[in-house]
Amino acid sequence: MTNLGVEHWVRITKGKIILDGEVIFSSEADIARFLKTSFKFLNIKYPKFHKMDRLSKLGFVASEIALKNNNIDEETALVFSNNSSSLDSDQNYQESVKEFPSPSLFVYTLPNIVLGEISIRHQLKSENVFFVEDEFNANLIIDYSKQLIESKKANKVLCAWLNLHNDEYDVFLWLSSESHKKEASEEQIRKIYDADYD
């Protein structure tokens, strides 16, 4: 049975970005401003970021931080999950329909679009999946990741709970691999997710 480890993890919630337990960025601004300033904090040039929906922006920022200086290959898989699917973008698109349906909003009316954005950015040609669950289900993500690694479809898996609802964001992303020592058991993952970073 494969035992997975955590290489790095990123938590984004309540105006804070936490990397491996350390707060690396914080802002009390609303979500729009928070996303803008956190992107500036990354100090990269990527104009497409500004065209993404807010769910993709959150996923992009989290993955950018977790994968910085990390050696990943194009087979690195993505296993994501959330509760609100793409509701944030669905509502914006529905609003636009009243006047003129917006093509650029429409393309984000699926939760797995963020996986495409991350894959484009990091040139991944890997397995990916996006589960919509009632709540954060560490077991599901870990089991699926193990399956991918055991079946040799990936060496590493970028796992995430990426939820956005009513301007509240709750992101937990971690890079999982077989080789790493820090254990990625359900208990350990749950512990990191539940910790209070105030």
Added chain:
Amino acid sequence: MPIMTDLHTELKASIIEQLNLEDMEVSDIENDEPLFGDGLGLDSIDALELIVLLEKDYGIKLTDPKKGREIFESINKMADFIEANRTK
């Protein structure tokens, strides 16, 4: 001396806003600069947004999307097309 009308400026401002071209200002877009490819680097979804912009702001319904390639070549081409076809 290139001709710069209010329509040119208005178009540039609308494109920046509609297509979320952050960090870009009206003065950054040249009238004869290609909007797609090497120029502003717009993509196919942006092209659809420009079709919506023509209808919403100028009352022009583009029935043949293939025409977009020519019309959206540059700000100059867009402005000429709008002047000749606008209904509002």
